[in-house]
Amino acid sequence: VPRPGKRGSGPAAGINVVAVFGAGLMGSGIAQVAAQAGYTVNLADVSDKAVQNGMKIIARSVARVAKKVAPGQEDEYVKTVLGNLRPTTDPSVAVGNAEIVIESIVENIELKQNLMAALDKHAKPDSIFATNTSALLVKEVSEKCPAARKARFGGLHFFNPVPVMRLVEVIRSDTMEDAAYDRLFEFGESLGKVAVKCKDTPGFIVNRxxxxxxxxxxxxxxxxxxxxxxxxxxxxxxxxYPMGPFKLFDYVGLDTCNLIGMSWAIRAAQGLVPESMVDPPSNMIPELVEEGHFGRKTGRGFYDYS
Ligand code: CAA
Ligand code: NAD
Structure with a gap:
């Protein structure tokens, strides 16, 4: 069964199992492209409902991919890809045999730090950790991990919808060893993505x-x-642009956009980005979030999708 990707890419050397934390919009997409590239993927979330939600998103999306990459063999392709996925709610099971651990949970620094510190204890010593954060710094997400893990901790920033968008930004934190960075980069390319290099700066390239x-x-x-x-x-x-900015906010999720906005305010206060990026503040997204409108995922944001 063919694999998508620019060179019909397959697993990178020495990497067989990938753990993805967060089966939401992005985590499901990341798990999908890894499964499509031939990796065994442990997909973890906090509840069965959340994991099953991710599996449903994947099933729908793989069917669309199959039409393009495996015409006439769609069912076999879908079966192979779904067969590479191992949904779980047990973090230690998810990371135990993984060579790469990717977190794509909610954009909250404390939750991400605590998750990665907890996973460090169950993961193989030489496995590589990566965050898909939109606007936090990799060094902050890795802060509660020991130095040995920080040497193998980078950013792997994907774009929504992951099965379609061709880019992945591979972020090198100051603490990351060259060999681990090179492996992470090779892994990003093995997913059929075009990988670009970026330092650990607010918003990396695209979001900045x-x-x-x-x-x-x-x-x-x-x-x-x-x-x-x-x-x-x-x-x-x-x-x-394929989507104007307000359609894109709804597509990304206004809850996530709001959390990203909070990060920019912190970066401006730290002097890492200009004050003019956040002052005067815009209330459009915070107000919709306050009313429970998160964009497409809730059926309403700037636009009504019901
Ligand atoms: N899974 C698989 N395939 C999908 C898909 C999915 N979830 N969504 C779309 N597709 C495929 C469709 O099958 C279709 O393929 P064909 O043309 O071969 O039939 C193709 O993509 C186009 O889809 P549609 O016809 O449904 O719609 P479209 O032409 O409007 O494209 C889009 C949809 C790709 C999302 C396009 O509108 C787009 O590129 N939007 C901008 C997305 C963007 O900017 N993303 C980055 C956001 S920022 C970010 O992600 C970073 C962050 O940290 C917040
Ligand atoms: P989402 O709300 O769709 O999904 C987040 C998932 O994380 C949920 O299923 C939630 O149950 C799960 N989760 C929360 N705590 C967890 C934990 N401790 N362990 C396991 N799972 C946990 O969010 P999303 O849009 O997929 O965003 C995820 C990450 O990706 C964020 O850091 C976001 O900034 C980043 N990102 C988002 C986009 C986008 O367009 N939405 C693009 C690039 C990067």
Whole structure:
């Protein structure tokens, strides 16, 4: 059964089992592309419901991929990919035999730090840890892990929808050893992604640049210069973006966008990004989140999907 990927890529040397934590929007996509590349993937979340939700997202998406990469053999392809996945709610089982451990849980620094410190105790000493954080620093996420793990701890930042977006940013933290970084990079490429290198800086490459663009989009609307619908139309039809900024906020998830926004405020206070990125603050996303509207995932955000 064929594998997707730019060179029909398959498993990187010495890596057979991948653990993915968080079976949400991103974790399910990451688990899927790893399973498609031939890895055995332990997919972990906090409850059976969350894990099964991730498996459902994957089943729907693999069926779409199969039509393209395995015409005439769709059922066999889907069966092979799903057969590579091992859903679990037991963290020690998920990491016990994994050579790569990727966290893609909610964008909350304390939850991520505590999870990684706990997983460190159950993981193989030489397995590589990676975070899919949008806007936290890798060195913060790894903070509660021992030095030996920090030497094997990087960032692997994917884009939504993971099965479609071709990029992965591979982040080198200051504590990461060269050999571990090179393996993580090779692993990213083995998923059929184009990998780019970036230092451990706020928002890495894509989100750092998107932050300025997103901020200006909200300011145009808050100044009353244009409606959010017209901003989207303008950026899609006048600048060639596949989705305008407000559709993209809904697609990413307004809860996640809100947490990312909080990170920018912290970075500005630390002097790591200019104050002008967060001052004056925009209330559009926080207000929708307060009302329980998280975008597509809840059926309503800037737009109504019901
Ligand atoms: N799984 C598998 N395939 C999928 C898919 C999924 N979840 N979603 C879309 N596709 C495939 C479809 O099968 C379709 O394939 P064909 O053209 O071969 O039929 C193709 O992708 C296009 O899909 P659609 O026709 O449904 O819709 P579209 O043309 O509008 O494309 C899109 C959808 C790819 C999401 C496109 O709108 C897009 O690129 N949007 C921008 C996405 C983006 O910017 N992502 C980055 C967000 S920032 C981020 O992720 C970082 C962060 O930290 C927040
Ligand atoms: P999501 O809300 O869809 O999924 C998060 C999942 O993490 C949930 O299923 C939740 O149950 C699970 N979880 C929470 N605590 C956990 C724990 N201790 N152990 C295991 N699972 C746990 O969120 P998402 O959009 O998939 O985002 C996940 C991460 O990816 C975040 O750090 C986010 O910033 C980043 N990210 C998101 C996007 C995007 O477009 N949404 C893009 C790139 C990166």
């Amino acid at each position: 640049i998107l932050a300025a663009y997103n901020r200006e989009a909200t300011m145009v609307v808050e100044r009353g210069d244009a409606s959010f619908e017209d901003v989207d139309k303008a950026m899609e039809l006048g600048a060639g």
